[in-house]
Amino acid sequence: MTPSARLSGDDRRAQIIEAVTPAVLEHGGAITSRQLAEAAGVAEGTLFKAFGDKESLLTALTEHHMTNDDAVAEFTSDSLEELVATLVAVLVERMRFMFQLVVALGPIAQRVAEGRREAFDESKLWIAARFEPFESQLRVPPLVAAEVLRTLAWSAASGWGEHSAVSSVDDILQVLLHGIVRAETAPDPSAPQHPAVTTASAPGTQKA
Missing domain, CATH: 1.10.10.60 (Homeodomain-like)
Known part of the structure; x- marks a missing residue:
């Protein structure tokens, strides 16, 4: 047109x-x-x-x-889960596009990106500010939560050079909200079993 x-x-x-x-x-x-x-x-x-x-x-x-911030325009969230889900989806999509642009334009894109390094660093502060209303629900300070979220989104967007991404947006969301360890882990059947020591059989508890 x-x-x-x-x-x-x-x-x-x-x-x-x-x-x-x-x-x-x-x-x-x-x-x-x-x-x-x-x-x-x-x-x-x-x-x-x-x-x-x-x-x-x-x-x-x-x-x-x-410099187009439409993808990361300010928004409000009613819950921490909604906030994380929105941020992860937006950041992964935006970072994937940035990777495509850098690959396509090489030195031109790299030169522009280098000039915007400070703005990229400041994006962590913007994300942290979104976490602040939910600080009481976080195990880490908002700035740390922002750094972890941004790092995971960056790694998922880049794919670490692999042809197909290993981590999905939902994978990142689950890790951020629940960690990588199940809340209730079943016993490992291959682990050696040690008989419990009872009070009656413990050394020094037997009557003379």
């Missing part, structure tokens, strides 16, 4: 970026100006007028997505 002439310059650039993002993820940095123009539904001259050149467009695209 051709961007409307009534849009502001920033809105027009944002619309182009959203339109070309799927093509960029598919072709990566090797995408041509012609492919970008076709994906945006505009002439190549329009792209050059809006962004200057291809690398500037790809840089602007990366900055747009790395």
